[in-house]
Amino acid sequence: MPLTARNISSLVIDSLCDRAHEDNIAVIGLYCDFLSQQEQTTTNIMGALLKQLVGRGGIPDHLRVAFKKAKEEFGGRGPRLVDLMGMLKIGIAAIPQVLICLDALDECVPKRFSEILESLRDILRESPGTRIFLTGRPHVGEDVQRYFPKTVVIPINPNPNDIRSYVEMRLDKDSEPEAMSNDLRADIVRVILEKISNV
């Protein structure tokens, strides 16, 4: 469905990416997802952000050492959050500006909100120029504001222009265009927009 926050997130990411080239900026982030709750732990999320940074500039030596050390331990173990955060903060500080986008924060397990937000605040303390873009259901706003009191909130509501373009796109794809007249088409768009403004 195109009128969701997820649509907005992907648009924002691409728009940030377009400018990233000239400004030497790194855009990293993640789409949280109900279906991936088990996998999307704070550790894996921060690891994924670090992975994106590493994909940009190459693997630093201290990361190779940490990997080798972890593998040598009994059975090999995954990275710990504290170690990942250390490496992530070093990586972010080494780039002029990093933009972090986390979509649908509320689709993570609720008990992880504070851990994720705390990690982001940690990054911001170290690199105050970092920009953080978050989306989520309205109730998550309280959590976000607890960690970042000056958060700017933009409500995403169905916008009449967005809906008009979407309806027109759907009408263009109608499988029986001969059954459609200009009057009918205009009526469909008008009625849908009226119904939405009454909600």
Place this chain on the structure above:
Amino acid sequence: MAQISLNIGDGNTSCGNIDNCFNSFNSFHISDEDAPIMRWLSPLEPSNRHQGVRTERFDGVGNWLLETSEFREWRCGEGGADSAVLFCSGNPGVGKTYLR
């Protein structure tokens, strides 16, 4: 695998530069030797997910957000750490039920 990844990156005209981490993970060449390190860091593949979301995206929707003064000011970052966070609040599927 490297070849497939490169193709994904090449098909992405608006974001095809190395500075773009959302894209560069796909296009940056990670050697076979380094692949286990990347897997160790995290099993998540956010760049692949982004490719999926953007292909389903309906273009034009949400452009208004990029024009808001809130977004522009956040992006410029002149307020420093205080204005570092922008939160877009909305219900997923908003609009969906109305259009069904």
